[in-house]
Amino acid sequence: MPDAVIELVDVNKWYGTFHALKDINLEVGSGEKVVICGPSGSGKSTVVRCINQLERHQEGTIRIDGVELTDDPKSVAAIRSEVGMVFQQFNLFPHLTVLENLTLGPIKARGLSRKDAEERARHYLERVHIPDQADKRPIQLSGGQQQQVAIARSLCMEPRVLLFDEPTSALDPEMISEVLDVMVDLAEDGMTMVVVTHEMGFARKVADNMIFMDEGETVERGKPEDLFTNPRSDRCRKFLSQILQH
Amino acid sequence: MKRALLPLSVLLLAAGCASSQNWGWYVIDPTTESGWTNVKFLISGMGATIQISLIAAALSIVIGLIVALPSLSEKRAWRLVNRVYVEFIRSIPLLPMLFWVFYGMPIIFRSMGLNIPIDPFWGAIITLAISDSAFTAEIYRAGIQSIARGQSEAAQTIGLNYFQTMRYVILPQAIRRILPPLANQFIYIVKMSAFASVIGMQELTRRANELVVTEYRPLEIYTLLIFEYLLLVLIISAGVRWLERRMGSDERGQ
Numbered sequence: 001m002p003d004a005v006i007e008l009v010d011v012n013k014w015y016g017t018f019h020a021l022k023d024i025n026l027e028v029g030s031g032e033k034v035v036i037c038g039p040s041g042s043g044k045s046t047v048v049r050c051i052n053q054l055e056r057h058q059e060g061t062i063r064i065d066g067v068e069l070t071d072d073p074k075s076v077a078a079i080r081s082e083v084g085m086v087f088q089q090f091n092l093f094p095h096l097t098v099l100e101n102l103t104l105g106p107i108k109a110r111g112l113s114r115k116d117a118e119e120r121a122r123h124y125l126e127r128v129h130i131p132d133q134a135d136k137r138p139i140q141l142s143g144g145q146q147q148q149v150a151i152a153r154s155l156c157m158e159p160r161v162l163l164f165d166e167p168t169s170a171l172d173p174e175m176i177s178e179v180l181d182v183m184v185d186l187a188e189d190g191m192t193m194v195v196v197t198h199e200m201g202f203a204r205k206v207a208d209n210m211i212f213m214d215e216g217e218t219v220e221r222g223k224p225e226d227l228f229t230n231p232r233s234d235r236c237r238k239f240l241s242q243i244l245q246h
Numbered sequence: 247m248k249r250a251l252l253p254l255s256v257l258l259l260a261a262g263c264a265s266s267q268n269w270g271w272y273v274i275d276p277t278t279e280s281g282w283t284n285v286k287f288l289i290s291g292m293g294a295t296i297q298i299s300l301i302a303a304a305l306s307i308v309i310g311l312i313v314a315l316p317s318l319s320e321k322r323a324w325r326l327v328n329r330v331y332v333e334f335i336r337s338i339p340l341l342p343m344l345f346w347v348f349y350g351m352p353i354i355f356r357s358m359g360l361n362i363p364i365d366p367f368w369g370a371i372i373t374l375a376i377s378d379s380a381f382t383a384e385i386y387r388a389g390i391q392s393i394a395r396g397q398s399e400a401a402q403t404i405g406l407n408y409f410q411t412m413r414y415v416i417l418p419q420a421i422r423r424i425l426p427p428l429a430n431q432f433i434y435i436v437k438m439s440a441f442a443s444v445i446g447m448q449e450l451t452r453r454a455n456e457l458v459v460t461e462y463r464p465l466e467i468y469t470l471l472i473f474e475y476l477l478l479v480l481i482i483s484a485g486v487r488w489l490e491r492r493m494g495s496d497e498r499g500q
Contacts, residue, residue: 054399080405091400095418104414109405150400157404 004063005030005161005192006051011060013046020046021057022216028161033193035203035224038213039239044196047213048163051194052083065160081109084154088166090146092138098125098149099134102156110157117156124152128182144175148182155186162186164195198243204228212236273463274470284457288470291453295478298370298449299436305375306435307428310382315412317387328383335380340441344373348445370442370449374435381431389424390416422493429486433479440475450474 006028013021021043028034036044049055050062053069053076062069064079093101102121106112112120125131128148138146147167154162164183168176180202187193187206197203203210204224212220212227212235220227220236228244231237274288275281317328348369355362364372393416401411443452454471458464 052403054402077405077407080403083403085400085403087396087400089394089396091394091396093397093400093415093419105404105406108410108414109407153400153404 003030004028005032005065006194007061007063008047008051009061009063011047011050011057011062013043013050013055013057013059020216021050024060024218026211026218028192028194030160031190031192032208033187033195033206034209034211035207036194036196036211036213037198037200037203037239037243038219041215042213043216044213045165048085048165048194048196051161051163052085053079054085081157082160084157084159084162086147086150086154086162086164086167088169090138090143090150090170092146092150092153094138097135097137098141101138101149102153105153105157120156121152124155125149127155127185128152129178142175143171144178147171147175147179151179151182151186161192161194164193164197166196166198168197168199200224200228200240200244212239214239269466270463271466273461273466284461284467285470287457288450288453288467289474291448291450292474292478294367294442294447294449295436295439298367298374298439298442298447299432299478302371302374302378302439303432303435305371306378306382306431309375309379311386313379313383314386314390317383318390328387332380332383335376338377340373340377340438341444343377344369344441344445347373347376366442366445366447369445370439370447373441374438377438378431378435381434382428385424385427385431386420388427389420392423393419422490425486425490425493429482432486433482436478436482437475 004027006026008024008026011021011024012019024043024047026034026047036047038044046055050057051064056071057069064082067075067078069075069079093104096104099118099121102124103112103114103117106117106120107114122131122134125134128151130145130148130152133141133145133149138149141149151162151167167183168179171179176199180199183193183195183202184206193206195202195207207224209221210224210227211218212231212233214235219233220231227236228240231240272278272281274285276285313328313331316324317332319325348364348366351369351372352362352364355364397415397419398411401415406414439449440451442449443455446452450471454467458467461467
């Protein structure tokens with residue numbers, strides 16, 4: 001796929017002697033949505049953290065928009081401007097208002113004027129369905145709203161790709177759907193997304209491709225319906241039966 | 247037993263005060279002319295003590311941050327730089343360091359062909375600032391490390407560089423945790439500034455020493471000296487509590 005936004009070729013990573021990622025290959029095209037699932041400790045979070053270089057891989061090649069990731073700080077900075085990230089724990093800045101959380105990156109890293117940055121921030125707050133919370137502090141919002149702010153914060157950098165690292169795992173059940181609604185909206189607007197999640201309903205609805213990981217390997221990949229209805233490996237079948245039971 | 251100690255000591259003190267032949271408060275009695283002159287002489291050291299302490303504390307806050315930053319690096323060599331500085335500096339007692347700076351450093355400067363005299367004022371400030379910076383560095387390190395790693399990760403993913411991350415995300419949050427121990431260090435500096443008296447700095451303790459030599463009333467004069475330091479420290483404490491309240495309300499979003 002020549003127009004791949006993200007390309008991983010034989011990526012390996014170790015933590016000390018622990019082999020965390022084993023020969024990971026992944027291609028994500030423009031506008032494509034990929035869902036990664038798997039049991040905890042399977043390396044699925046590590047994959048997305050390597051894509052935006054919060055973690056360094058030791059072997060293999062990662063290319064974003066054709067640019068290879070190296071240790072060069074410039075290449076890391078270039079990646080970060082293309083790739084947004086939404087964390088499980090939201091990681092909003094508690095000492096800033098919602099609006100300040102959203103404008104910090106555009107003003108300091110992109111050199112936007114305050115006025116332009118605030119305009120952009122309000123636009124994206126509307127996009128994530130919470131236009132009225134701009135002047136509150138993160139702590140005054142519900143968990144779901146905090147994650148919606150975090151998504152808006154990433155969007156304000158206008159990235160080519162959005163990475164989601166278990167975005168709903170820290171939320172109370174009644175908050176999950178608000179966040180998933182926003183993510184479905186983004187998917188329908190054509191955003192390129194890599195989502196680590198256990199929300200199989202979401203995967204079925206938006207994912208073009210699904211990857212099942214276990215023990216640092218990609219065990220199985222395919223269309224969501226194929227994976228759900230006809231998993232080839234025992235590991236994948238067992239995992240799916242466990243999370244689909246309830 | 248322990249409970250009896252406090253009333254007992256109060257009783258002893260009262261008895262001591264009552265027997266006038268042991269006490270000579272006249273020496274610092276502000277209602278008499280000579281007593282007032284003495285009190286003015288003692289208090290006139292206050293300006294130097296405050297100046298030395300403030301400048302040394304300001305320098306220590308800056309140097310401490312510079313020393314603390316390499317301790318947070320992923321690179322071992324940087325962390326080592328921090329460890330060596332902290333372990334070395336905090337192991338030097340203040341008085342030998344003061345002598346080294348005041349008497350020793352001018353010799354080094356001369357050997358380098360530089361003519362930089364070190365007077366008691368700057369000698370005391372340099373010594374206090376460097377000595378204290380090892381402790382403020384540790385305070386910064388603990389404060390910065392107490393901020394969850396996700397904060398700096400989030401800052402990186404929105405394109406902030408290292409210094410922007412520190413300036414806009416980490417330090418504003420860490421400062422609330424750093425402030426109380428930093429205030430402790432400021433109080434420590436105020437008290438340790440008394441050592442400047444031995445290199446001839448005319449601050450509170452030096453003034454008291456000089457008056458004791460002429461009046462020979464150590465008990466009364468040093469008692470007043472202690473209360474002078476107490477007053478300074480109480481003022482600092484009140485100021486810090488005010489600052490903390492202001493910042494606390496900020497974090498709760500009011």
